[in-house]
Amino acid sequence: MIKTRWCFLFAVLASLPFMAVTQSKKLLDKKATVETRNLYQHLDRLTQKGVMFGHQDDLAYGVNWKYEVGRSDIKEVVNDYPAVFGWDIANLESDDDKNIDGVPFSKMKDYMKWVYDNGGINTISWHMKNPVTAGSAWDTTRAVSSILPGGAQHELYKSWLDKGARFLAQLKGSNGKAIPILFRPFHELNGAWFWWGGKHASPAEFIALWQFTIKYLRDEKQLHNLIYVYNTNSFATSKEFMEKYPGDDYADMMSFDSYCFAGSDTTAAGLKQAADKFNKSLKHNLGILQAQAKLHNKISALAETGFEGIPYPKWWTETLYSAVKDYQLSYVLVWRNHGWQKSTQRFHYYAPYKGQLSATDFKDFYKETGTMFKNEIAKEKVYQQKK
Ligand code: BMA
Numbered sequence: 001m002i003k004t005r006w007c008f009l010f011a012v013l014a015s016l017p018f019m020a021v022t023q024s025k026k027l028l029d030k031k032a033t034v035e036t037r038n039l040y041q042h043l044d045r046l047t048q049k050g051v052m053f054g055h056q057d058d059l060a061y062g063v064n065w066k067y068e069v070g071r072s073d074i075k076e077v078v079n080d081y082p083a084v085f086g087w088d089i090a091n092l093e094s095d096d097d098k099n100i101d102g103v104p105f106s107k108m109k110d111y112m113k114w115v116y117d118n119g120g121i122n123t124i125s126w127h128m129k130n131p132v133t134a135g136s137a138w139d140t141t142r143a144v145s146s147i148l149p150g151g152a153q154h155e156l157y158k159s160w161l162d163k164g165a166r167f168l169a170q171l172k173g174s175n176g177k178a179i180p181i182l183f184r185p186f187h188e189l190n191g192a193w194f195w196w197g198g199k200h201a202s203p204a205e206f207i208a209l210w211q212f213t214i215k216y217l218r219d220e221k222q223l224h225n226l227i228y229v230y231n232t233n234s235f236a237t238s239k240e241f242m243e244k245y246p247g248d249d250y251a252d253m254m255s256f257d258s259y260c261f262a263g264s265d266t267t268a269a270g271l272k273q274a275a276d277k278f279n280k281s282l283k284h285n286l287g288i289l290q291a292q293a294k295l296h297n298k299i300s301a302l303a304e305t306g307f308e309g310i311p312y313p314k315w316w317t318e319t320l321y322s323a324v325k326d327y328q329l330s331y332v333l334v335w336r337n338h339g340w341q342k343s344t345q346r347f348h349y350y351a352p353y354k355g356q357l358s359a360t361d362f363k364d365f366y367k368e369t370g371t372m373f374k375n376e377i378a379k380e381k382v383y384q385q386k387k
Pocket of ligand 1 (some may be wrong): 101127
């Protein structure tokens, strides 16, 4: 007995120098392309340097403009682009040539190519339609069990994945290589608003769907340019965050989305109060995310955030940066700059544009040593082997 214990201790001590090697993060796709593997290693390393800034649809449109080559609301504020560019492929499943927000898929492909060619990083989400009703992602008619193998809509679901896979396979850089993508399907999975979310699927059903989807894209469709991102909305406990975690072999990154909302008091003091409340809840969630990411040896991210219309002028430094700076986050991405939204009768944007109320503070956020934008990331050559 004693002898076995000594042997065990010896084995542990002897393996210590190699721990760092065994701890290095491995993608779930063993056939991932070289560029995808390189990106993953760089993402891991760069969390030591700071957090990358991301923006949804950044190159496609902004407040009061659309489809102007080279234009970006972020660029007009800080003379640099985001490091991470978010895109959504909803509507591919219905053979539309434009996505859910009117972005033509042909343009989206060009933007993603530009991002890759210029050393930035692309991430994709998919507000997939409800496969049972063909209604929107927000149609919560129960659907998950019927798209699993053996379910009535399984073949239809596969045909939708085929369409997504065709698009993903077409993403190539000027060097002819597949563009690595941070792929974030079935996002905000604990929220009640999407057909795959909350109580609309049991944990077992959700996990079965997630695992099937990855195996289908990786093994059937032979896509090897995807880094899979697990994503919840904000949550109360680590139990809630992990309730539908599909397992370490089915996720490369862990993340959540969390938005700041104004209360009924929209005076300066009321907005500050809302921002402070958000800052506190963000820190609480980031603490849990970091602990779980560490435990499971994954990279973490704040995959969506923002304060619609950014009415609090110091939101970037006092609210967002003061929360994220103490965590090892890969990136934070703010949602799209739609501009005036008829359906809600509000301005719908999450990044500043030139002259916007929070633009000055955003410049300070940009200057923080712990934030990274495209110019800095391009120098890191994230698709090449790390030295
Ligand atoms: C939501 C809003 C919608 C949009 C959807 C998908 O948060 O921005 O206007 O259609 O995301 O991008």
